[in-house]
Amino acid sequence: MTEETFRIDVKRVGDSEVMMFRGNIDTHAEPHFTNLFNRISTTKLTMDFSQTGRINSMGIAFLLRSIKKFKTEKNATVMVSGVNQINTMLFKMTGIFILAPEIKPAGA
Amino acid sequence: MCVTEKKPLLRERSWSNYWRISSSEDKEKVIAHLEHLVPGDDEEHCFLRQRAVLMADEMLENALFAAPRDTQGRPLYAKGERRSLSPDEQIEFISLYDGDTLALEVTDTWGSLTPETVRSFLDMNLSENEPVEDRSGRGLYFMWRVMQDFYLSAVPGIETTVGGLLQLQTKNCD
Numbered sequence: 001m002t003e004e005t006f007r008i009d010v011k012r013v014g015d016s017e018v019m020m021f022r023g024n025i026d027t028h029a030e031p032h033f034t035n036l037f038n039r040i041s042t043t044k045l046t047m048d049f050s051q052t053g054r055i056n057s058m059g060i061a062f063l064l065r066s067i068k069k070f071k072t073e074k075n076a077t078v079m080v081s082g083v084n085q086i087n088t089m090l091f092k093m094t095g096i097f098i099l100a101p102e103i104k105p106a107g108a
Numbered sequence: 109m110c111v112t113e114k115k116p117l118l119r120e121r122s123w124s125n126y127w128r129i130s131s132s133e134d135k136e137k138v139i140a141h142l143e144h145l146v147p148g149d150d151e152e153h154c155f156l157r158q159r160a161v162l163m164a165d166e167m168l169e170n171a172l173f174a175a176p177r178d179t180q181g182r183p184l185y186a187k188g189e190r191r192s193l194s195p196d197e198q199i200e201f202i203s204l205y206d207g208d209t210l211a212l213e214v215t216d217t218w219g220s221l222t223p224e225t226v227r228s229f230l231d232m233n234l235s236e237n238e239p240v241e242d243r244s245g246r247g248l249y250f251m252w253r254v255m256q257d258f259y260l261s262a263v264p265g266i267e268t269t270v271g272g273l274l275q276l277q278t279k280n281c282d
Contacts, residue, residue: 026165027188054158056165057246058187064241086158086254093253094246095239 008032008039016044022051025059033062037069043076047100050082060094067099079103129199131192135168138201145205152276159254159274160210164201166247167214167270171199174247175218175268202271212255213271221268226260 006023017040023029047063049055055063070076078100083091091097125145127138142160146153169187176184176197185191193199197217204211229245230252236243243249248270252258255272262268 027169030188054162054165056162056169057250058169060246061241061243064239068239068241084158085155086162089254090162090250093250095236099239 006032008036010036010039012042013046015042016046017042018046018048020048020051024053025055025062027056027058029059029062033066036066037073040070040074040076043074045070045076045078046103047078047080048082049080049084049087052082052084052087055087055090060090060096063096064094064099067096071099081105125203125205127201129168129171129193129201132172132190135165135172138168139164142203145203146210156210156274156276160203160212163212163251163254163272163274164203166250167212168199168201170221170247170270171201171214171216175216175220177218177220181220208276210274211271212274213269215267215269217267219262219264219266219268221260221270222262222264223260 006021006025006029009020009022011018011020019036019040047067067078070078079102080091080096080100081103083102088102091102125141127134127141129135129138139161142164143157146157146160148154172191173185173187173189174183178184198215199217200215202211202213226245226248229248233243233246233249251270251272255274258270258272260268260270
């Protein structure tokens, strides 16, 4: 999947918003993160990675920056969901789960 | 981590897949090929594929964008930009898969990544007390954590080779 196909969909669900990351999160995803902050209007946020491919070290930096910005500038709570095995490893290694706890699927 | 110039490298053995990279566009081609190299829909093979494509991504990003430096040690290229290799520059990527273990190795002809640099990157990433967004050497840290027998062979100013092994493991795979 290339930069042309990456996108972030934002969907309102009740009083929260879900950001769906579709595609690989690497250096080419940066423009999508630049304007993501302005697309968010609530303070209950979920980052959904169920449609995400690989996330490299640059992508991890974008995610950490965004999560910190949501938490500090919007005073938002951020959760993550739909994380596959390798991305779970990366999130544990880099502290993303500390900032944004994972929503476990029902029954997990 | 093994740091030596004497270790037999993957490129000195018979290989199943060998790529000479000519431009940044080749990265996705190599990654797509690796995905096909590891067949199987079960959790173990799926997890191996996930690790393989991430490692190839980090290895080639480093060779394409982190290794090329000017005489002051400044990067010559910005990550993500499209570029072709210069005539005197080479990047080779090799993979070997025996059905259980996948070996990956990349060599660049810059020789700018020294064992000391790698150690400092690993120390920095290991000492994180709180999540830091911009952290140098995070890609190398991922390689060191994800690959078994991670190794680096460095000839300063001549070439750097980085490689390691990935093995089938029983893990959940989405």
